[in-house]
Amino acid sequence: MKRTTIQATVLAAMIGLSIGNAAAADYKLNPFTLAYEGAITANEAGEVNIHPVSYRLNGVEIAANVYTPADYDRTKSYPAIVVAHPNGGVKEQVAGLYAQRLAERGYITITADAAYQGASGGQPRNVDKPAFRIEDIHGMADYIARYPGVDTRRLGLLGICGGGGYAxxxxxxxxxxxxxxxxxxxxxxxxxRNGYVDSQLDTIAQRLQQASAARAQEAAGGEVQYSADANLTDEQIAKLGFDLYRQGYEYYWKTHAHPGSTFKYTTSSLLDLMRWDATDQIALIDKPLLMIAGSKADSLYMSEDAFAKATGTKDKELFKLDGATHIETYWVPRYVDAAVEKLTQFFGRTL
Structure with a gap:
């Protein structure tokens, strides 16, 4: 096992690049509503192609995109990677970016909107329960395993942000x-449960009471209550205490916005979320594990904690992108390039 840090070398003019001056990726200008730079705009012979698909999972219609490598031949054999999107994100944002970039490296990839979210079905909207999100990943594996050309012996998994915890x-x-x-x-x-950077430990009981009341209201046929459904001004965003939240609003509301993407989730989901933890039973992972995070990300503590607890595998690495924050790993070219290169090496070795 090892921990490594990559030093990103860029022109001096690039060093000060921030999310505030990022080139917008307008989903309205893309025929597949993809909201990331360099996105596919048309399927062309001999190039990486995108294939919108749908399938049913536990009675819910799931909307997904499959990316196939250049010169894809359904009679040949390819490794495949399932890509799980962040909390509040959709398949057309960062998950699509990494799925496309990995398809450029020769992988068949799939990324799907979580059930009850994005273009996938399910009511009420924006339920965010761990069991559902985990089942979404199993469902993507079910689908891609039957896709022409996929070698099921070479199946990998990539999770981003909340999708990483569920992965x-x-x-x-x-x-x-x-x-x-x-x-x-x-x-x-x-x-x-604890708040970001464990900042809300003193309000756990209060928030559980609110979640319980929201569940009771739903059960009685009342209005569905939502959490994190904030409409903040630029001034309010600038005053948020963490880079993840400040840059997250920029990414999801401005530079890479998509109509299917939202921060809000049903308050009753907290009954499931607050008793769950991504690291519970993590020692059951006995396969190669790569965790990538920005060295300046205020979320880094979660990757470090999970990495330390993943004792079931000796083939593991925590790879830090020097200078990157959490959201910058979603779109800043030098960090995305470095992450894709590392992923290519990792999956090339292990699949």
Whole structure:
């Protein structure tokens, strides 16, 4: 096992680049509503192609995108990677970016909107329960395993942000995944329970009471209550205490916005979220594990904690992108390039 840090070398003019002056990725200008730089705009012979697909999972219609490598031939054999999106994100944002970049490296990839979220079905909207998010990952594996050309012996898993925490949980028992990677892993249970950077330990009981009341109201046929449904001004965003939240609002509301993406989730989901933790039983992961995070990310503590607890595998690495914050791993070219290169080396070795 090892911990490494990459030093990003860039022109002096690039060093000060921040999310505030990022080039916007307008989903309205893309025929597949992809909201990331360099996104596919048309399927062309001999190039990486995107294939919108749908399938049913436990009675819910799931919307997904499959990316196939250049010169894809359904009669040949390819490794495949399942990509799980961040909390509040959709398949057209950072998950799509990494799925496309890995397809450029020769992998068949799939990324799907979580059930009850994005373009996938399910009511009420924006339920965010760990069991559902973990099942979404199993469901993507079910689908891609039957896709023409996929070698099921070479199936990998990549989870980003909240999808990273759920990927760790899914991989504990789903041994179809022969290599597991995360980027900017976010332990949703720990944060919903303890607050970000464990800043809300004194309000756990109060928030559980609110979640219980919301569940009771839903059960009685009342209005569904939502948490994190804030409409903040630029001034309010600037005053947020953490880089993840400040830059997250910029990314999700401005530079890479998508209509399916939202921060809000049903308050009753907290009954499930607050008793869950991505690191519970993490020692069951016995396959190669790569965790990528920014060295300046205020979420780094979650990757470090999970990495230390992942004692079931000796083939593990915590790879830090020098200078990157959490959200910058989603879109800043030098960090994305470095992460993709590391992922390519990792999956190339393990799959």
């Amino acid at each position: 760790l949980a899914a991989a504990q028992t789903d041994k179809r995944f022969n290599a597991i990677a995360t980027i900017s892993m976010f332990n949703s249970g720990r944060v919903r």
